[in-house]
Amino acid sequence: MLLIPCPWCGERDEPEFHHGGEAHIKRPLEPDQSTDEEWAEYIFMRTNPKGVFLERWVHQSGCRRWFNLARNTATNEIIGAYKMGEKPPISTIANKQKTATVSNKKPKGVK
Amino acid sequence: MVDAYLRQSPLAHLHLAARATTSNALPDAGVVLAEIPYLSQFVLRGNADNQAFTAGIKKALKLPLPISPCTSSVDKTGHSHILWMGPDEWLIVGPSDDQAHINSSISTAFRNQHFSLVNVSESRTLIRLSGTQAQNLLEKGCSIDLHPSAFSPGSVVNTHLSHAHITLHRLNSIQQPTYDLYVHRSFAEYLWSWLEDAAREYGLDNRSK
Incomplete structure (x- = not known):
């Protein structure tokens, strides 16, 4: 079970939360001018990375607020939570990715 | 507001008051449960950063608005509370005959301001839990750290107790x-039954009035 750090309530168990998909999806600025491809891109297309993923969660059974979470989809490691409208913790994410690449290297002598 | 003669607790069919024990009948009971129905409950929404709003609430209800997450405030009598529900949301709780007073005092104080006050008195009932084993009982179905160092008096959380x-x-x-356990009325019977069952090993004293 994930222990998710709500920006307001602190760490709580996963059943109190609902997942809201990828974060920072921008709605087309001029909907009337958008093509079908642009709409499809906005509505359906999502990245599916193995590694750090920025996603939305809502603390449904707690304070009922939406927030963003940076989570590693391969290890389930939670890098940090940040409120709606705030910028993702890019430096922390970059550091984590750096250490992840180092640890993925094969030890000496292993082919 | 529901007419008084129509009001019915969601646990009315369990006849808790009739089944209640008299004081000191069960001195060894580790858990004391009581339903406290018909409380006045209001959901208040507003901007906590707005000084006029927070000061106005304090003046209207004689109670400070709890701004820190998971905290509450209580008046001198101990019967009225404001519970933190979210960064811009609070639950105002008072005695059953306080509905009109809460409604009018806040509405008058904020006539021209942006806020929301909704009467939700019928949505939840209150189960009060005490006794030497109360914390152990809650820990059977609740993932919150209830140790006094983490969950001090006055703390309030929205969470799950045995999935409710x-x-x-x-x-x-x-x-x-x-x-105090505020539970939505459709879950009240389930939760009471669960509490009764979970409290069996500690000895249960029902003090509903």
């Missing part, structure tokens, strides 16, 4: 820990 959504409030009682 509750608002859990630890009262400022000097004696033994007392917890």
